[in-house]
Amino acid sequence: MAAPPSSTRKFFGRMSLPERNFVVDALRAETVGGVLLLIAAVAALIWANTLPGSYEAVSHHHFGPAALGLDLSVEHWAADGLLAIFFFVAGIELKRELVAGDLRDPKAAMLPVVAALCGMVVPAVVYVLTSVSGGGSLEGWAVPTATDIAFALAVLAVIGTSLPSALRAFLLTLAVVDDLFAILIIAVFFTDTIDFAALGAAVVGLGVFWLLLRKGVHGWYVYVPLALVIWGLMYNSGIHATIAGVAMGLMLRCHPHEGEEHSPGEHIEHLVRPVSAGLAVPLFALFSAGVAISGGVVGEVFTRPETLGVVLGLVVGKAVGIFGGTWLTARFTRASLSDELEWADVAAVATLAGIGFTVSLLIGELAFEGNPNLTDEIKAAVLIGSLVAAVLATALLKMRNAKYRALCEAEELDEDLDGVPDIYEQDNPAYHLRMAAIHERKAAEHRRLAELAGGASEENDGPA
Structure with missing residues (x-):
């Protein structure tokens, strides 16, 4: 999506071929992971609503070395342990975007950064206004700020709707920036007490990790044990353990040296992404999305200020924020949309970004940790808000699906069979x-x- 340096710069124009190929490969893995995520979420709901005693017993079963402060429940192992893998991949994605992707060019980075910021600020404002007007708690303001790219792509796969690669790249970059700010929110606002000894040891471990990378040391048997130690120290420090995954991901080199086909970061991301998308995130969903859904619960979601704020934040706040941020960027940079697209397409993608599942569920657990009943209601609100956003986005995307299909076919056409569109x-x-x-x-x-x-x-x- 790099734009030519002129006053007639276009948004969502054709990407370079290497960038397009990278985006296509990354989104293919995310789409498969998103379908598994959907299956896991449905399985969790069925399990929790048909055998609630069994679900609670398994998710609250504790195991792990208590002497190391790691005697955790299955639910916490999924949230604090497996999601560290997800955030490790997110850290690599962010690093790659900063050094080789859209974010390396300040002009090109302006659009996804502004859109992502507006797409987080507006949902938070919607939540606060809804909660304050109803006399509710403000603790959940960050719940509707996150976008789940895997879930969004799974929706596209299920409904059979294509998107031009430029819009898909925008959605992916938007999610990367969104993840960055979500990480900062978790680190800053959901850290109560800090064990500085454990934190210092974790920082030393990260320093060793960085030094080994710079020295060119190879071997998973070196890095995996070190990563586990760093993760354990970060968990015991009081800072959310997923921050360790992000930090290590950001340390990887994501630009290839001469003679390298792929950088180490891209190579490791290629290896780890299937574990993240196919195992870590679905298991987190299995043990986090299992809430009892009934007519009364659904009714409370739309009457309780905290849960209504989450639903409105995801459905209204995300769409208004991302669309507004994109429009403002175009307005004040004298840029315009690609000739092949319309503002209705931006509105559809902005609505699709209202699907906030994985990180929203995580933040919901952190925000209302001492109130299990409200935690479950917030999870139900995330599920309902994401479902409503998915239905609205489906309707908007289907209206333009013939146009999208024609654009995608033009992007894929290779009549001379040389492997290049x-x-x-x-x-x-x-x-x-x-x-x-x-x-x-x-x-x-x-x-x-x-x-x-x-x-x-x-x-x-x-x-x-």
């Missing part, structure tokens, strides 16, 4: 020579078939 070769003289030769071969084949058909017709018309 034709749209990226239109300015290449060699491409036009190859296409002319292909068309000539096809025309010759058609002429030959016509001649054979004519000869056969003459034989049939001849004497018996």
